[in-house]
Amino acid sequence: MLLVAIFWLAQIEASWRGPHIATSVSFVGVILALVGIGLRAAAIRTLGRYFISDIRVERIVRTGVYRWMRHPSEIGLIFIAVGVPLILESRLSASLALLLLTPLSLWRIRREESVIN
Numbered sequence: 083m084l085l086v087a088i089f090w091l092a093q094i095e096a097s098w099r100g101p102h103i104a105t106s107v108s109f110v111g112v113i114l115a116l117v118g119i120g121l122r123a124a125a126i127r128t129l130g131r132y133f134i135s136d137i138r139v140e141r142i143v144r145t146g147v148y149r150w151m152r153h154p155s156e157i158g159l160i161f162i163a164v165g166v167p168l169i170l171e172s173r174l175s176a177s178l179a180l181l182l183l184t185p186l187s188l189w190r191i192r193r194e195e196s197v198i199n
Contacts, residue, residue, distance in 0.1 A: 092167035111168025118161025
């Protein structure tokens, strides 16, 4: 729900400004969004049926994208949530995404780490 609200806010902010001309901020947003999508897709592909919303550890995965990072799905989610508003040059929505979603993702990461360790 939070992502949908952030994306709608970005759309509203962009519509208030009028026609959109891509700038370096938009380019950074595209890069962040694409990297985020790639990270989440790699996490989903690597975990397969073990990619679930619940926090449950049946085995620790150290292959695929998990070879290089512990929580690619959460990092990808933050990149997407910040990148998409930046594509529309909505710095307000990107900032809100970063400020609201980062603590939630860190909370989830801590919960996962407590189950793993």
